Amino acid sequence: MIRLDIDLSYLTKNFQIGTQRVNEYSTKSIDEMMEAEAAQGNTQAASFQEDVLNDPKELVKLFKLQSARNRYAILSNMNSQDLEYLVQFLEPGDLLMGLMFFTKEKILNLIYDLPKDKICSILFNAFSPEQFLKMIPEKEINKFFDSDKLDKNQILDFVKTIPEDKLNKMMEKYLYKETGKLQENLNMSKEQVVKFMDQLEPEKFKSALKCFEREEKMGLILELTQKDPKLFMEFSKNALTMPLAQLDKGEIVKNMNKLEPEDLMKMVNELPDDILAVVVTQIDPLVFAELLCKNFQDVLSEIGIGNI
DSSP states (O other): OEEEOOOHHHHHHHHOOOHHHHHHTTTSBHHHHHHHHHHTTOHHHHTHIIIIITOHHHHHHHTTTTSHHHHHHHHTTSOHHHHHHHHTTSOHHHHHHHHTTSOHHHHHHHHHTSOHHHHHHHHHHHSOHHHHHHHSOHHHHHHHTTOTTSOHHHHHHHHTTSOHHHHHHHHHHHHHHHHSOOOTTOOOOHHHHHHHHHTSOHHHHHHHHTTSOHHHHHHHHHHHHHHOGGGGGGSOHHHHHTGGGGSOHHHHHHTTTTSOHHHHHHHHTTSOHHHHHHHHTTSOHHHHHHHHHHHOHHHHTTEEEOOO
């Protein structure tokens, strides 16, 4: 039986059942109490099902559903399936609060399991693209250039903006990688470098891009992603989630506010039942009453009176 601190004056006012008689029904549920009262000729009690158990507003009054303690008492007696069903009726802010019951490590794992576009929504809610690129290892930046989705012409247009001394430094590094021979005091013009790169086969072109200094690589990535933000999804999930690990749990959760409610619900539903019941306790009392009336008459029939 689910024991609630209900509104005893409600029973007296609406059903002429005083505290003394309520005490006599201490082992029974309210539903059973009303059946017994109806059998004894209490006409108001005979309509209890229709007047209260099927009326959300009256249910809120009798069972004091404005009380979080009472809502929790009911929810803590529900099974996993019922609790997961009710999660969908929470507000997004309540779902975010629910995530705080997870450890930081678990939250990062949940984020990692999201599609890359949703990881990006969290990442760039917390950091600017420039900050992101500064926070990840250079090997992750280099992996970006392995993508086949990069526009070669856009890349070459950016290369034309790089000073010649930095272009020659890139060429020295690239040629050494290809030939194993040092190329000292290389003095190619910007046009020569661009023409050379344009003639490279795709894999060697990617290799040449990786030979730029980090500053130029970051500038190129920012240029490309500004024109096509979807290119950020060419980074690995490890790279996209790495900066988030530097935030505390509260900051991570705060920056998850652009996720769809469905994503948050899926995460929250991984909580243990006892914790999930605490989270669902945040549900709006009237909404909760409506759902109890519609889908949980069996739960209502188990409610008895506590703290008489």
